[in-house]
Amino acid sequence: MDKHTMLPVLLKTDAPRFLIIGGDAAGLQKAQELLRQNRDIRLRVVARSFSPAFSSLLSGYPQVALLEREYDSNDLKNTDFVIVAANDTALEHEVKQQADHQNVWVHLVHRPELSDFHLDVKPAKKQDNEKKYSKLAFRIAAVFLAVFFGYSLSAIITVDQLGLYASQIPAPFYIMLAVGFFAQLVDGAVGLGYGVTCSTSMMLFGVNLASISGSIHTAEMFSSAVSGYSHYRFGNVNKKLFLWLVIPGVIGAVAGSLLLIFLGNKYEDVTYAIVSTYTFIIGIRLIIIAFRKNIEKKPVKTTGILGFAGGFFDAFGGGGWGPIVTSTLLAKGRKSKYVVGTVSLAEFFITLTASLVFFSSLGVKYVYIVAGLIIGGMMAAPLAARLAGKLPQKAAILAVAALVMISSLRVFLRFL
Structure with a gap:
């Protein structure tokens, strides 16, 4: 116009x-x-x-x-x-x-x-003034709290002591801070990738599979809580689909966690091979679907089984909830925004369940790694929720397909 x-x-x-x-x-x-x-x-x-x-x-x-x-x-x-x-x-x-x-x-x-016309409706001046006063009051309160706590903290810890404590923080903490931020940004915006990104990084430190899965789920429990709440606030959650995923998913997470604890690393390669084969095929299907003119919406008759499989492989293999559940739902023609939001909210309950099982059996290890993942993930979660649904449907599907296939190829290379 x-x-x-x-x-x-x-x-x-x-x-x-x-x-x-x-x-x-x-x-x-x-x-x-x-x-x-x-x-x-x-x-x-x-x-x-x-x-x-x-x-x-x-x-x-x-x-x-x-x-x-x-x-x-x-x-x-x-x-x-x-x-x-x-x-x-x-x-x-x-x-x-x-x-x-x-x-x-x-x-x-x-x-x-x-367009034939533009809709230009402005809020009343009174409402504008109320918003301005609210923002001003919030900023004043925030500055006051920052000054108050900063002054109170300075009476307990000097600047030199604070610098000394910061210098004693191991370098992997800052690495995990960046990893947690990037992993949650991808996972919250696209619907998968957190476990794959984190587990790959933690393998560089020689952490065993049970501790990797336990640490990832402990950290992801916090970031997925923020992400799930953010998605719910922005209206990205399908409640019916959520219930069909979360209950079987929790049961699968318990089964996967217990199996990993009691069987150790014996079946690690077999599990990764099964998940990677499945997700690689799903990735190919997604690419085909993305280039169709119209994505046909098909019924998902086995949502409960899908949730159980996602929860099981996620707990047993240190990741898999996003690649399995998100990619399958998108392959069935579901809208990416609601798939990502629903899967992200359900993920909190999956990670909470797995974390409780791992914690009760293994305790919490590698505290600095978990702390870095938690802080980085929580910082990225609200931003990721705002990005969900902003990408066109085709671009979002291709992004999911790329992440799925890359993670699958990464596991395939381990067998060469």
Whole structure:
């Protein structure tokens, strides 16, 4: 849309009928903008699935109709303005063509240059001032707490003593800090890679497999808690899928942990070979799917078995929850944003279970490695959650495929 041909118009929102297509963060934002302007606005929203925040609109705005299904051309009937918030090029062109034929104005959130109108709803000045005051109060409080605790700490530990303590921290701590940050950034944004990245790094220090798995799960328990909560806040979690994954996954994690403790490293190579063969095949399938014009959504009939296998191999092999569960769900045509968010939240309970089993039997070893992984992972988790769903579907699938196949090849090379 050429900005020189645009004419600002004030529209009364009492009579027009609005339709939003898309149930993720972009659709929620547009719905909130319209409802902020007129809480009685006539609004319908169509989407394959809705975030928890979107669903909560029903309680405050009973006139808002949330239709959880595929878009249909009949949705344009009795509609004056349609907003396409789904980042789907094919769907955008389809809606635009059908809307033009029916003289319905269209706003494409991700393709503004093709839109018939732009939605420019600004919050009231009072709300702006309240936000400014809230931010200012938060910053003042943060500065006060920093000064207060800094001054209190200086009375206990001098700067020289603090420097001495810092110099005594072993170098592997800082290495694991970077490893934990990068591993969680990849895992939280794409849905896998944490265990593979961490286990590879820890092998360089000569740590045995049981201690590797125990340390990784202890560290990942903290970072996955932050990541899972962040994904839940951003509406990236499918609750039904979560329950089908987490219960069998916990059972599988207990079985895998106990088997690893009692059998030691005897079947280590066999386990890695099985997981790597499976994930390598999944990686090839993902590449094929990514280059299809339309990714066909297929039912996942064995979600419970998938969760059990992911939990078992994750605990027994030091990683595998992401490569097995995430890649399989994406291969079935599930949307990457909700797959990553749901799998990440379920991962917390898997790692918690494995950590409790390992801790009760092995204790906590290599404290500085665990501490580095924990701190680095927690720093990266919120950023990774914001990145989830930002990549186009094809790019996210290719990224998952690349990580899966690289980790599989890494294990294959061990047998040469």
